[in-house]
Amino acid sequence: MKLVVLGLSLSSSWGNGHATTYRALLAAFAARGHDVLFLERDAPWYASHRDLARPYFCRFALYADLAELKRRWRSEIETAEAVVVGSYVPDGVALGRWVQESARGVTAFYDIDTPVTLARLEAGDADYISTELIPGYDVYLSFTGGPTLERIMRRYGSPAARALYCSVDADAYRPSAQPKRWDLSYLGTYSPDRQPTLDRLLLEPARRAPDLRFCVAGPQYPPDIDWPANVERLEHVPPADHPAFYAASRFTLNVTRADMIAAGYSPSVRLFEAAACATPIVSDRWEGLETLFEPGREIVLAEHPEQVLQVLRATPEPGRRAMAEAARGRILAEHTATHRAAELEAHLREAMEASAKPRLEQGRRATIAWF
Template sequence: MPSLAFYGSSLLSAYWNGAATYYRGLIRDLAGRGWRTTFYEPDAFERQQHRDIEPPDWAEVVVYPATEAAARAVIAEAARADVVVKASGVGVFDDLLLEELARTARPDAVRLFWDVDAPATLAEIGASPDHPMRRILPDLDLVLTYGGGPPVVDAYRGFGARDCVPIYNALDPDTHHPVPAQARFEADLAFLGNRLPDREARVEEFFLNPAAGLPERRFLIGGNGWEWRALPENVRRIGHVPTADHNAFNTSPRAVLNIARDSMAATGWSPATRVFEAAGAGACLITDAWTGLEMFLTEGEEVLVARDGRDVAAHVEALTDERARAIGDAARRRILGQHTYARRGAEVDALLRRALAARRAGAPA
């Protein structure tokens, strides 16, 4: 059974950690394909106080103190693994993890960087001639990304990566699926996302402005950070929404809204986890426009697309319960057929086994 040491933000908590369900879907599927994963996550940002799950039976989880000594101790354990993964955005000692894991891994082990925010990472690398990634990339076997399509692949190869493969978000149908509506989440339009500097202007354009212009409609916003922001009177805020409540959050409103962060919208091919969660629950999804959307959902049939806030308002005013159900049902069929973590896991499994075989044969992966 091949072993995988995965150093990431958190597997146990989605609190200020949108990548959690992505990690869970992939690692759970890989366990079914024979991989033994140890996930190393720091005790930081109050994530352990806001766990969504307890340690699962499909991965070992090591929670370490957010200190340099503790980070170095878990880095030493990488020498036991067949594949060593450093994810972006761990949040503490990222550069230390990146540089030391590459050195600590066994000579026959596969070393890879898994980027869950590639547009932002690439902007950092481009702005910093002495960024540690520039030194380390050519020695890594592989870069995997949360998305980003051809622009991200080309950029990583331009910085010296041997190869870069997008592994897109997907649906775990055992976790996200239709459930009965709950009154606490009812609204004409709901949005779930943390308040972040590179998203807030787009939230204002695509959510808050339409809400202000439609005072007779009900709007709902979930996520961290919005308690400190003035909102229109018809927008109800509910704070952090645990993963266990995501299905009800998606099925209860007439429609839910996806808003990409600035860099992901500009790059394209970057569907958020929320897109697949909403579609899996059979929700009617309205999304801001971004290049590559048709790879995942068809505009007008499986998703409604808004180029600006006026489009969002028009969709909200025109949408009937019947049309919302039809769009949600069509989206669910498409995602179940083409975009599950079983499909993504098969892709990752093949990539890692191929890289391992090349390593063990003494050839470049």
């Protein structure tokens, strides 16, 4: 299959979770024998933070604007068996309209931010997808599963909404023996709706337990946050260093955005990365999490600082390791990039078959009419 992907970023993981998702997924997809071209808008905030300028698994190119995209890459879009447009792509509405008009193969929208997208659609301020565009995509690939998929089809007219969760490259994310630097870590870009949970499940435990060590890694945190003295701050951890970051953590924290909690069934890539590295996870609660990890055996769920401190202080080392290994086993069995690439292929094949049926039926009617 010849696949063209127009996504937010493949070359830079700075301040976004899209790059690591695309890297793992498309590397595994290419390993299945497919040809992949990734086209990325040349944004200045990513230009100075590119940590994968030349991906080994696909062809890659930057474009300055929609006019250049149409001029240089029209033929690739027209002749591809499948074209995927990602969420948050600049000028996504105009770009998506052009793709739907030009592509001869199937078209898909890959929403790495589904609950946020739907909330923005309801508010009328989505600038990368529109209610008019959704029915024109042959398949809506969603980071969120569960009831949201039915909502996308029923309310917005998608012919096929399918879950395509994030995943992890199991070759890149694996356990390593390192001294434990922190009792609890968190890796994530600042988000106002995540900050109250981060305050409750990491900063407050840090204030109450000055003898324990904590870390918050990620960009864009406001300068007025009152960081406890035992919380180390790292501005950015590139993907290549994620496994070492997790390995240095006795536990790591997962914090989910408010829209994703409301929708449920919206796992973060950090869940899969940490588990693949055999680092046990403390997470906030949301519907559908139990379909991914077994609470109490593969993951710890917490709502209050006291619960976090109980986990950090009272979990014996054999129990901590057993939980980490159980979660890693779950990931290797169900959530690697290899699994997700097979799902992507299946969803695109399904869309191809569905789009071929009307053409076949139209051909039969034309033949009957001619006779």
